[in-house]
Amino acid sequence: MEPRQSAVLGNVLNPAYVPNFLEDYPRPMSLWHRFHNALVHIGFALYWRKWTIVPLIQKEISAQFPELPLLLDLERNVSLSLLNSHFSMNTPLPLLPSQVEVGAMHCRPANPLPQELESWITGAGSSGVIYFSLGSFARSSTMPVQYRDLFIQAFRRLPQRVIWKYEEELEDVPDNVMISKWLPQQDILAHNNVKVFITHGGLLSMQEAIYHATPLLALPIYGDQPKNSMFIKNSGLGDFLIWEELTVDMIVGALTKILIDPKYKENVLRMSLSMRDQPISPTELAVFWTEYVIRHKGAPQEEGLAAASFRESHKSRKYGELVHYMFVATGSDTLGPWGKNASKFLKAKDSSGLVKERKFTCKYSPDPAFVLMVAGASIADPVDVATIIGHHLVRIRQGFFPSNKRGKPSGLYY
Structure with a gap:
């Protein structure tokens, strides 16, 4: 599933546990894996939708059909998404009624060979x-x-x-x-x-x-x-x-x-x-939900948060709060002995919303590690995050995340 398209429908997939479509990570994800996964989620949305593929297609379509609404506006009017996945062979995800898994619908029993x-x-x-x-x-x-x-x-x-x-x-x-x-x-x-x-x-x-x-x-x-x-x-x-x-x-x-x-x-x-082992075949499932949407004239009852749009449902969430939510643990056992200090570090914002650059040394690593985070910008739109990338810098040096007491990579476990 493409995370940005899912977000437009109103189902925001959390990169803390949902891998991007290009890479997978060990379970449970370490703190570094969650951070890297979040960057890929955002970066690919920018690359595909803001900088390269979608703008080029939009330019061509607008030239041929000037009266047609923008592609990204049409996307927000989608009533049904048929997903080429199934929980038996993909990461199980929380889905909306308008997101229906029909993975392997092209598979069939064998025909006689030549x-x-x-x-x-x-x-x-x-x-x-x-x-x-x-x-x-x-x-x-x-x-x-x-x-x-x-x-x-x-x-x-x-x-x-x-x-x-x-x-x-x-x-x-x-x-x-x-x-x-x-x-x-x-x-x-x-x-x-x-x-x-x-x-x-x-x-x-x-x-x-x-x-x-x-x-x-x-x-x-x-x-x-x-x-x-x-x-x-x-x-x-x-x-x-x-x-x-x-x-x-x-x-x-x-x-x-x-x-x-x-x-x-x-x-x-x-x-x-x-x-x-399914009650009906993926093909029959796809046919049922397609006809359901037709019968109910777009099935607006399936939309959920999509009607409010990604912008409205997230307009009060600040980027710094999102980073804090994704990467900061509450206990010292998951992030090591400096977990609580890291939490205080991320919360220590001045009146302008900027996080002060702090340096600290991990007990398990002789090299100091630093993070510079800038908070205060709202995540406005699934494709309008250029300002976040341009004005919000997150740098983590190798060795930043030590192993916890159990010898496993540090990370959030919830």
């Missing part, structure tokens, strides 16, 4: 098959030669058969590798003799693998793929590798680990059963 593919997969015997696809956007044929050769060498060492979506002719292919420009991915993943899915970590591919209970080995390229790949590893659905670090031994080792250890299949099967 005879050639069926014979190739069943002919692999008990060793099974590895399926390799980097999706529809990143083509395997554009893979740098050094990486392509690593995979060819690795596949040659495996007893399994490999089905590789590769968009061009490829020479020196091992006998256990089938090359094809297009493949029915869901039908392959649903086959019980397909043991591992090598993927780029795209959201839809990950959902299909979970739906059909196939363990994954991810090779993230860009966007949300690193976050999805970390989710795959942390959830025990498989593992991921970094392109720049690839070796033949690493590829063979990662695949062998996933093939041999039954926990990966068990974990992905458990998540698949949870995702499938």
Whole structure:
């Protein structure tokens, strides 16, 4: 879910526990992770909505349709958001009635495979098959030669058969590798003799693998793929590798680990059963709520805080108070022996609303750490935060947050 779009609907997602869509963090988030996550939340809203994408699109649309309302004004009139997520495979979030999860709605039961593919997969015997696809956007044929050769060498060492979506002719292919420009991915993943899915970590591919209970080995390229790949590893659905670090031994080792250890299949099967266990399918759910909004002429009863707008619901909250809310703990156990002092530090504002720059030294770190925070500006609009970035500076030096008494990274636990 895009946090700024959610805020426009009236559901403000707290960056203290809701990760941004590009990164994930250990649970519970440390103080540093919450701070970093908040910066990403704000920074991406500025980058996408204020500086780059939305202004360029708005300029083109206004030139072609001058009478059309602004895009960001149209967004505030949204009656229903269908979210490509599900709590079984995403961070559970508090949602409004107008925010409906329909994740994996494109997933379906398997259709019969073409005879050639069926014979190739069943002919692999008990060793099974590895399926390799980097999706529809990143083509395997554009893979740098050094990486392509690593995979060819690795596949040659495996007893399994490999089905590789590769968009061009490829020479020196091992006998256990089938090359094809297009493949029915869901039908392959649903086959019980397909043991591992090598993927780029795209959201839809990950959902299909979970739906059909196939363990994954991810090779993230860009966007949300690193976050999805970390989710795959942390959830025990498989593992991921970094392109720049690839070796033949690493590829063979990662695949062998996933093939041999039954926990990966068990974990992905458990998540698949949870995702499938719904009273109606995601498609039927999307149809119901779409027709509900039509029947009730926009369903204004669903709007909640959206009618008051992000500006109205937050006009009395000051930026300094928001920072204080997100980052200051009440007890010394979570922030270390200086937790209470830090709280007093953030509250020590002068009459102009500026926080004095204070220096203090953490017991667990020999280096002094400092924070300069400027408070007093209202958060006015989900995209109107340029003044906050321009006039409010938050700097934290490495080593600022010591470990607490339990040896865990400092942070808020509530």
